[in-house]
Amino acid sequence: MFRIDGYLKDSFADDKIVTWLAKQFSAEMAIGDTVFLWRAKGISCIPGIIAKGKVVSLPENQKKFVEDYWIRRKDFKEGLRARIELCDVRLSLGEGMLTKMLLLKQLGLEELTILHFFQQTNFPVTEVQAKIIERLWKEAIK
Numbered sequence: 001m002f003r004i005d006g007y008l009k010d011s012f013a014d015d016k017i018v019t020w021l022a023k024q025f026s027a028e029m030a031i032g033d034t035v036f037l038w039r040a041k042g043i044s045c046i047p048g049i050i051a052k053g054k055v056v057s058l059p060e061n062q063k064k065f066v067e068d069y070w071i072r073r074k075d076f077k078e079g080l081r082a083r084i085e086l087c088d089v090r091l092s093l094g095e096g097m098l099t100k101m102l103l104l105k106q107l108g109l110e111e112l113t114i115l116h117f118f119q120q121t122n123f124p125v126t127e128v129q130a131k132i133i134e135r136l137w138k139e140a141i142k
Contacts, residue, residue, distance in 0.1 A: 005045070008089045009089065012086050017084070018083070019081035019082070019084070021080070021081055021122070025122060026082070031056060034134075035052070036049045037051040037053070046100075049133065049137070050090055056084065061081070088137075096141040098136050102136070109133075
């Protein structure tokens with residue numbers, strides 16, 4: 001299990017850069033792409049979108065101390081990682097995270113891959129899905 005809350009909190013307070021394993025679709029990533037980061041589950045954690053950022057470097061072999069955030073270091077996975085500059089981190093309902101339950105109820109997000117299949121580290125979204133998520137993200141902090 002990965003301590004995503006601690007990783008994002010520490011990175012946002014520091015240089016706002018995280019590295020993210022890009023096992024799938026790495027060839028389709030581009031600098032400037034918007035990225036939404038998902039928390040799958042955890043002890044007393046609500047699954048959903050908890051951060052937003054932009055790709056600032058294409059996937060390459062790098063660690064940036066990410067292995068320190070694995071509860072069991074043996075679960076750390078080597079591989080290509082994209083660098084993402086965080087622009088917003090919302091780890092709770094009060095901060096405006098987008099819960100899995102909220103996303104499941106949204107028209108236009110029925111086929112959002114992460115809602116039905118969570119065994120990958122990254123997922124593409126369509127332009128329509130991205131617009132809906134962006135709108136929900138903005139509305140969540142009003």
